[in-house]
Amino acid sequence: MSAQLPEGWTLAASAFNWSPELMVADRTSPEIAASIGASGVANVIELEAAQTWRTFPDPSDAETSSIRSALDATGTSVSIVGASLDDWLTATTRRSEDERYEFLLPQLRAAARLGAEGIRLPLGQAGPALLERLLPRLHEHGLALYEELQGQQSLDKPQNAAAVEAVAAVDDTSIRLLLDISMLMPSLPPSYLARLRAGGVDASLVDALEHDWRNPATLDAVQAALRGGTVPPPVHTLFMNLVIRFGRSDARELREILPLVGGVHLKFWDLDDTGGRISNPIREISAELATVGFTGTLCSEWGGHEWIDSLTPEQATRAHLALAREAISEGASTPVTA
Template sequence: MKHEIKRGVSLYSYQYEVFLRKMTLDDCIAHAAGLGARGIEVLPEQSFTGFPDIPQAQVDAWFASLERHGAYPVCHDMFLDTKLHKDRKLTFDEMVASLQRDLKVAKRLGCNVLRVIVNTPPEVVVACVPLAEQLDTRMGIEVHSPFHFDHPWILRYTELTRATGSDHVGYIPDMGMYCKHYPPVFRDRFLRTGATPKIAEYIVDAFEHRMLTDYLLMDVRKMGANAVDLAMAETTRHNIWSNPKRMLEFMPWIFHIHAKFYEIDEAGVEPSIPYDEIIAVLAEGGFRGHLSSEYEGQRHIEDAFEVDGREQVRRQHVLFSRLLGEK
């Protein structure tokens, strides 16, 4: 399989270890680069103090760490706080200023891609196109479950951003919208917290058959569902299956991939997200960016098991190396 797909890691994957002070920023970069995943995606609010006014000494240390470990910056994850002081929403101009600020931070950190959080109004993104072009930093909206490429919000984004004619605005698909099977770590957590085994099994089966969440909720209520059962059923509304082939139409505007995963099991497989199908589509479409690991299983196991983000990221890159045909 011929391709130009590269491997990377979002430092979001190490959030648990970073929060508990088990890993420093340098540790995160070293671990990712040691796996051959040299493209680093950073969340400045997680990795630097004083954001958005990051001390120059920390910026210098960031670049020194990247160079030391043979890694390089790829993507900056931005967040748009739509409320100000909890009493009003940001004005349009304030949202534009927030996104422009993040574009400048991305440039300062050497990232040529900015992940735009999905709740960012497309009109705000359009207003920032001139600065993105000036800084040569591409903005990609995160197409994140339960959104997908045919969702009205994403269609509106497509309509407005394509009209700019700019090649500095596009998409960052999150692979969580290709959840083909109900994640076992979700099921097991719900069972530990009081889900009814028979109802949990019904929910998993309903997900396999793509039952609409509202109908599923009606069914489990008739089965005598408790609050935990209902919460489990509700997760099927957010975790969706959308055919990965839909990316092909949008591939010229896809800059980066959030390689979401909930677990890589001992057999080396992500049991809910079919990466064999996904990588085949990316190769077919000529994707040339990074598969950026985004481990999100920690929140579903931390009640009962020791979280090891490093091992999970390692397993995903063993999987990626095999699927990408690396020697």
């Protein structure tokens, strides 16, 4: 018998995990999305608007209806649509507030037509004025808007704290936070470290990353390598994960914002759970969320396909969902200590 989740908690999978198959392009994005439910991996999924609609950023009703039919036929429902807000008309000209608002409205309409519960934006991108302006539209469509914290977006940074406060100030359940547990990485993925070593990154720095990731001095060394130009060009983009996508926070540090959280991304990079590297953050955040009465989706999201080609998206997601279900069940039933 599979582990039981608390009432109101839904385990989902992100269609983003199938990005490698999208790049092969032998199936369309809607076909891939529908296959997630058809294959039994997950019957609740997240979609990325820019990956899903050929008519993006103004999804046509006809295309949306076709996607909805494909999903319905496989018993697949949509939890959250990752929306996109392009703030720039050209390389030097920003969209006005009216233009930013109008850019999002077709995506809201399309998400609602798919039966999604909400849309997602990066933390702070909308800004307080646009959040307030969107609120009536969210009510009209029966949607929530989730602002996502991830990676290095810790609450001790003023801009992040201000963005969270803007969400709290709206004081409406249609505006909520989404927490990506890439914020809570106790150590780095072995597969990632192996790629850095193979790519020629200084061995002493990789050793520090492997054994002392959360030490502030380690991040200082990362910044020094970037400033000094010592990161080999072939792995430079991959190296940037260290300052953007890989976080060093602790679940307890997020307690004050958890009542605002309506969704969680269970980000994973590889499947090496040695020492609970993957499962412990899931247990810890599940325990904290259970304490505040959380309800919502917890979505498996695979970031490691950027450097791992030995797993198919289906293999990686199935294995991660099984691990996550056990960890959520254990964490949510464990009392939180002060």
